[in-house]
Structure formats: structure tokens, C-alpha cells
Amino acid sequence: MRTITVVGASIAGLSAARALRAQEFAGRIIVIGDETHEPYDRPPLSKGFLDGSASLDDITLSTPDDKLLDIDWRLGSKAAALDTSARAVVLETGERVVTDGVVLATGARAREMPGPAGVHTLRTLNDAIALKEALKQGGSLVVIGAGFIGAEVASTARQLGLDVTVVEALPTPMAGPLGTQMGQVCADLHRRNGVRLITGVPVAALLGDDRVRAVLLADGREIPADAVVVGIGAIPNVEWLRGSGLAIEGGVVTDARCVTTVPNVVAVGDCASAFNEHAGCVLRLEHWTSAVQQPKIAAAGLLGRTSVHAARFSVPYFWSDQYGSHLQFAGHRRDGDVAEIVEGSPDGPFAAVYRRDSRPVAVLAVDQPRVFGRWRRELASEGVLS
Amino acid sequence: MIPVCALGEIHPGEAVRLDGEPPISVFNANGELYAIDDTCTHQDASLADGWLEGCLIECPLHASCFDLRTGEPTGPPAKVGVRTHEVVVQDGHVYVVVAPVPAVT
Ligand SMILES: Cc1cc2nc3c(=O)[nH]c(=O)nc-3n(C[C@H](O)[C@H](O)[C@H](O)COP(=O)(O)OP(=O)(O)OC[C@H]3O[C@@H](n4cnc5c(N)ncnc54)[C@H](O)[C@@H]3O)c2cc1C
Numbered sequence: 051m052r053t054i055t056v057v058g059a060s061i062a063g064l065s066a067a068r069a070l071r072a073q074e075f076a077g078r079i080i081v082i083g084d085e086t087h088e089p090y091d092r093p094p095l096s097k098g099f100l101d102g103s104a105s106l107d108d109i110t111l112s113t114p115d116d117k118l119l120d121i122d123w124r125l126g127s128k129a130a131a132l133d134t135s136a137r138a139v140v141l142e143t144g145e146r147v148v149t150d151g152v153v154l155a156t157g158a159r160a161r162e163m164p165g166p167a168g169v170h171t172l173r174t175l176n177d178a179i180a181l182k183e184a185l186k187q188g189g190s191l192v193v194i195g196a197g198f199i200g201a202e203v204a205s206t207a208r209q210l211g212l213d214v215t216v217v218e219a220l221p222t223p224m225a226g227p228l229g230t231q232m233g234q235v236c237a238d239l240h241r242r243n244g245v246r247l248i249t250g251v252p253v254a255a256l257l258g259d260d261r262v263r264a265v266l267l268a269d270g271r272e273i274p275a276d277a278v279v280v281g282i283g284a285i286p287n288v289e290w291l292r293g294s295g296l297a298i299e300g301g302v303v304t305d306a307r308c309v310t311t312v313p314n315v316v317a318v319g320d321c322a323s324a325f326n327e328h329a330g331c332v333l334r335l336e337h338w339t340s341a342v343q344q345p346k347i348a349a350a351g352l353l354g355r356t357s358v359h360a361a362r363f364s365v366p367y368f369w370s371d372q373y374g375s376h377l378q379f380a381g382h383r384r385d386g387d388v389a390e391i392v393e394g395s396p397d398g399p400f401a402a403v404y405r406r407d408s409r410p411v412a413v414l415a416v417d418q419p420r421v422f423g424r425w426r427r428e429l430a431s432e433g434v435l436s
Numbered sequence: 437m438i439p440v441c442a443l444g445e446i447h448p449g450e451a452v453r454l455d456g457e458p459p460i461s462v463f464n465a466n467g468e469l470y471a472i473d474d475t476c477t478h479q480d481a482s483l484a485d486g487w488l489e490g491c492l493i494e495c496p497l498h499a500s501c502f503d504l505r506t507g508e509p510t511g512p513p514a515k516v517g518v519r520t521h522e523v524v525v526q527d528g529h530v531y532v533v534v535a536p537v538p539a540v541t
């Protein structure tokens with residue numbers, strides 16, 4: 051293998067380039083990314099970068115050591131196709147980048163809801179700069195979707211003094227990842243911090259001609275808004291791979307080692323639907339930690355080595371910062387799993403363990419990093435679930 | 437030299453935190469003692485609450501690993517190292533010699 055091309059220049063792509071060099075790949079590494087910015091960290095976009103406590107410099111991912119990686123950066127270039135028979139990544143300009151191996155790390159993009167000016171989504175640095183500017187104007191903000199990004203934006207906007215309403219179509223926010231019982235605990239976080247939460251009602255329309263002025267709910271209510279943030283999930287950036295022969299189910303399908311159905315092509319991060327040994331099924335995780343860990347496994351796979359990754363790599367993990375609290379979740383919850391508080395109480399710091407037939411399968415903690423860590427370790431040693 | 441505790445009080449795989457300003461933690465990595473600044477350079481987590489594996493301590497919040505020998509992070513999101521301090525064991529007691537605060541550049 052002489053040349054490896056990484057497509058996607060964000061946390062998963064950069065982590066792949068670092069992992070290839072750490073695993074002594076001495077050939078050429080090309081990183082293609084359609085954004086023009088140097089790789090930056092997304093989690094602060096809804097937190098510190100949005101509230102002004104973190105600067106662009108703070109969220110830049112590259113370190114001085116990365117200069118030694120000797121990467122051929124192609125920022126501002128979009129990959130348009132993967133020609134697996136001729137082993138080339140075809141750019142939008144028509145240029146063909148011939149390569150021996152490929153790391154797919156194209157991530158995901160925000161799902162949009164069409165509307166007039168003043169309606170935002172939050173995925174990229176440019177989105178965050180625009181939203182930050184809008185929040186500076188103050189007034190009222192309506193957040194559509196009480197998922198993690200919606201909740202974090204609501205929290206930041208509230209902290210900045212805006213009048214915030216969160217609208218969620220489901221009866222309980224975050225019931226998917228956390229279950230209804232713990233989803234309710236998160237709902238209470240909004241209410242306790244002075245954010246209005248409306249659940250169980252879908253949005254019917256975004257009102258306003260030149261600029262958004264209100265959000266119309268399906269039950270006829272109109273919520274006035276100076277700005278709207280749509281946080282209704284993300285779509286994996288995999289359309290460009292159509293016709294490449296890769297299996298795609300949501301994301302690019304891989305085994306537990308990030309290997310796709312096409313030789314010498316691996317996929318990592320938000321664009322990958324990887325077999326997860328902990329959950330015993332294919333999961334497309336949108337977790338920062340997976341985007342850092344999977345590239346280490348993928349690099350080993352591409353270089354024909356067995357990965358020595360720690361058992362805990364297979365336990366999904368994410369965190370979220372809301373209203374000054376650290377939320378942490380590890381494992382994989384399914385309907386029927388029962389959550390039990392093992393430390394603290396839901397109106398303060400706490401930890402809850404989810405069990406399936408008495409066996410721990412997941413843990414959620416709010417401001418309990420130590421207890422959380424102990425359970426996360428326990429989950430990693432539990433092995434494969436079924 | 438700041439006294440920490442009796443040698444037997446830091447069990448292998450565990451840490452003892454000194455709540456000074458800034459806090460410092462002493463780790464027992466398979467019998468070797470190491471002292472570093474306790475606060476992660478990324479945000480505000482206490483590294484003593486982290487996951488110790490060999491000579492690496494993983495931050496309990498966002499999982500940056502710091503090498504206890506050098507204080508350097510081995511991966512994101514932290515980009516800056518923590519200070520390391522000398523550990524002295526005398527008559528069954530553990531002490532830390534606090535390193536100078538580096539000049540801000
Ligand atoms: C606002 C926000 C807050 C978040 N907070 C948290 C959090 O608190 N905790 C947590 O665990 N996770 C969080 N996440 C999720 C985390 O950031 C993602 O899981 C992570 O960014 C995934 O990394 P990635 O490299 O796989 O994909 P991405 O970061 O999406 O990067 C993919 C890159 O590929 C580029 N690309 C796409 N298509 C092409 C193409 N055809 N050619 C070239 N380039 C292309 C994209 O423009 C992008 O730059 C957050 C995400 C957002 C948006």
C-alpha cells in the first residue's frame with residue numbers, strides 16, 4: 051500500500067491520518083475535505099464556541115505535532131465518486147486521485163426544514179458563526195427538536211439571556227437513546243432552567259416572509275420567534291458513494307473492524323454503519339468518541355494488522371453539556387431495558403444503570419464522572435450482549 | 437515538598453488527590469508513583485476520576501489520555517500537557533515536589 055486517501059477532513063479523517071502514521075505507514079496520505087477551514091472540533095459549536103468562551107483557535111484540532119504527519123491536504127475539494135475498479139477518488143472538478151487504500155470519513159450533515167431567513171441549522175463552523183451572530187441580537191429563540199444539539203443550543207441561548215422555547219414532536223425528549231424515564235429527567239432540566247418545553251406536537255410551518263417571525267404548531271399555536279434553530283437530526287454524507295459497489299444502510303456498512311464490503315476501503319465516524327460488538331448489531335453512531343476510536347481500528351485493518359484496541363472501544367460513549375451539567379452515556383439501550391438510579395437523585399447529580407434481565411447494558415450520569423467511569427469500565431468487561 | 441499520605445494508602449490503579457491550588461494527583465501505576473496536575477487541560481475534569489491503564493490516565497469526560505511520565509496528551513481533545521511533579525517516598529510516606537508554574541507564552 052503506497053497511497054492512502056482519506057475523504058473527509060474532520061475529527062474522524064484527521065484521526066485516521068494520525069493513526070496511519072502512528073502505525074508506521076510511511077507512504078503518501080492525501081486528505082480530501084470539502085470545507086475550507088482547517089479541521090475543527092464540532093462539539094464546542096453548540097457550547098463554548100457559541101457562548102463565546104472558546105475561540106476558533108481553541109477549537110482547531112491540529113496540533114504542532116501534526117506538521118510531522120506529512121499529509122497532502124486537499125481542503126476545499128469535494129469528492130464526487132469512488133471508482134473502486136480503477137481505485138480512484140473522483141473529485142467534483144473531474145480530477146482523479148488514484149490511490150491504493152481509502153478511508154471514508156465524510157460524516158453527516160444537518161437535516162433541514164425549509165424556511166425564510168433566520169432559520170438555522172448547526173453542523174459546521176459557518177453555521178455556528180451565523181447562529182452566534184443571531185443570538186447576539188437577543189429576543190426569542192425557538193429550537194425545533196429536543197435532541198442533544200437542540201438541548202445544548204437551548205441551554206447556551208438561555209445562558210446568553212434569550213427567551214427560549216423548545217418544541218419536540220415526541221411526547222418525551224431523547225426517549226430513543228435514553229428511554230422515556232430518563233428522557234423525562236432531561237426534559238426537567240429545560241424547565242428547571244427557565245426554558246419552555248412543548249412536547250408531543252409537530253411543527254406545521256415556519257411563518258414569515260423575508261424573515262422568520264413565528265413557528266406554527268400542528269395544534270394551531272403560534273410561537274413568536276426572532277430566530278429558529280432546527281435540530282432534527284443528521285443525514286450521513288454517503289450519496290456520493292452510490293454506484294461504487296459499497297453496501298450502504300444508513301451509513302456505509304462495515305464489520306467491527308471498520309472494513310467495508312469493498313477491499314482496501316474502510317469507513318469511520320458518523321458516515322459508517324459499523325457492526326458493534328457490544329450491542330451485537332450494526333449501529334451508525336454520531337458520537338465524537340467513536341470518530342476518534344474507529345480510525346485506530348480502521349488503520350490497522352487497512353495496513354493488514356490486527357488491532358489491539360481496548361475492549362471499551364466497542365462500548366458506545368457520548369457526552370453532552372447542558373445548563374452547566376455534564377451528561378454522560380455509555381452502552382446501548384433498547385426498549386424493555388429498565389433504568390435504575392444507582393447514585394444521587396434525578397434533581398441533582400446522579401447515575402442510572404440500565405439493565406436487561408439483571409445484566410447492566412448502559413449507564414447514564416449527570417455530574418458523576420467517577421461513578422460513570424466505573425460503570426463504563428464494567429460494561430467494557432461485560433463483553434458481547436445479545 | 438508537600439506530604440500526600442502513607443505509601444500503602446495509594447493502591448495500584450488508584451489515585452490520591454491533593455486539593456491545593458491547583459490540585460495535584462498522585463497515581464499508582466502498577467507500583468510506580470506519578471504526580472501530575474489534576475485538572476484536565478481541555479475542560480474542568482479531575483483526572484483522578486479517570487481511567488488508569490498502564491502509564492496513561494484517560495480523562496473521565498472526553499477521554500483524552502495523558503502520559504503520567506511526561507504529562508503530554510496522546511490524543512484529542514486536549515492539546516496541552518499537564519505539569520508533572522516529582523514524587524518522593526521517605527520513611528513510608530509519599531511527598532510531592534511541586535514543579536514551577538510555566539511562564540505563560
Ligand atoms: C453542534 C454539535 C455538537 C456536538 N456535540 C457532541 C457532544 O457533545 N458529544 C459527542 O459525543 N458528539 C457530539 N457531536 C457529534 C460529533 O461532533 C460527531 O460525531 C463528529 O464530528 C463526527 O466526526 P466525523 O469526522 O465522522 O464527521 P464530520 O465531523 O461530520 O466530518 C465530516 C467532514 O467530511 C466533509 N465531507 C462530507 N462529504 C464530503 C465529500 N464528498 N468530499 C469531501 N469532504 C466531504 C464534511 O464537510 C466534514 O468536514 C456534536 C456535533 C455537532 C454538530
Ligand code: FES
Pocket residue numbers: 476477478479480481495496497498499500512513514
Ligand atoms: S475535560 Fe478532559 S478531555 Fe475534556
